[in-house]
Amino acid sequence: MTETLILGGCPAEEDTAQLGRTPDFTRLNRLEVDCYQAALVARYGPPPAGATFARDGSDHDFGRYTELALRFDPEDEAAVAYSTLIGEGLGRWFHAGFTAPVEYPDSTSPRLHHADLACAIRSAIITMRPPYPDGERAIANLRAHNSDVVPA
Numbered sequence: 001m002t003e004t005l006i007l008g009g010c011p012a013e014e015d016t017a018q019l020g021r022t023p024d025f026t027r028l029n030r031l032e033v034d035c036y037q038a039a040l041v042a043r044y045g046p047p048p049a050g051a052t053f054a055r056d057g058s059d060h061d062f063g064r065y066t067e068l069a070l071r072f073d074p075e076d077e078a079a080v081a082y083s084t085l086i087g088e089g090l091g092r093w094f095h096a097g098f099t100a101p102v103e104y105p106d107s108t109s110p111r112l113h114h115a116d117l118a119c120a121i122r123s124a125i126i127t128m129r130p131p132y133p134d135g136e137r138a139i140a141n142l143r144a145h146n147s148d149v150v151p152a
Contacts, residue, residue, distance in 0.1 A: 001075070005083050006056055007068040010036050011090035015104040020062030022110055031101050033068050034117045038146060039096035040068075042124060042138040044086050046145040050076030051083060097128040097138055118149045125150065 010016045010032045017028040037053050047053065051072035057064050070086060072079040093100050101114040114120035121142055128135035143150040 005070045013091045035120045039098045041145045043096040048078040050079030098124045
């Protein structure tokens with residue numbers, strides 16, 4: 001048996017791509033979800049065995065949007081503890097040392113700050129170097145979950 005915890009598309013207090021209004025919505029939505037996963041890993045660590053990140057798509061009148069989800073085994077204590085911890089999410093990108101991948105001065109004129117996930121992670125690593133609080137731990141978390149982007 002598996003339970004699903006919907007985590008959202010980006011930190012709770014941040015602007016995000018708007019379905020039906022934001023140009024190139026699908027690409028920007030995917031970028032924000034990917035970056036949100038990386039930010040959560042930086043802050044809380046990678047998921048333990050028994051838990052995994054997934055994408056949860058929903059249909060709307062204007063199209064389909066995607067949110068980040070955590071699928072976990074409710075019988076696995078470590079997975080349940082992680083789901084409880086990560087369920088807090090993030091309020092802002094900077095709470096995990098990240099900057100917003102996209103800025104929205106208005107919903108129809110997005111400004112791209114990071115072309116892809118690798119760019120966002122590299123930017124976060126620069127930010128999280130000491131003396132950033134818990135920066136070394138956050139970088140180690142990113143390296144454990146994104147070894148192709150974060151060199152040893």
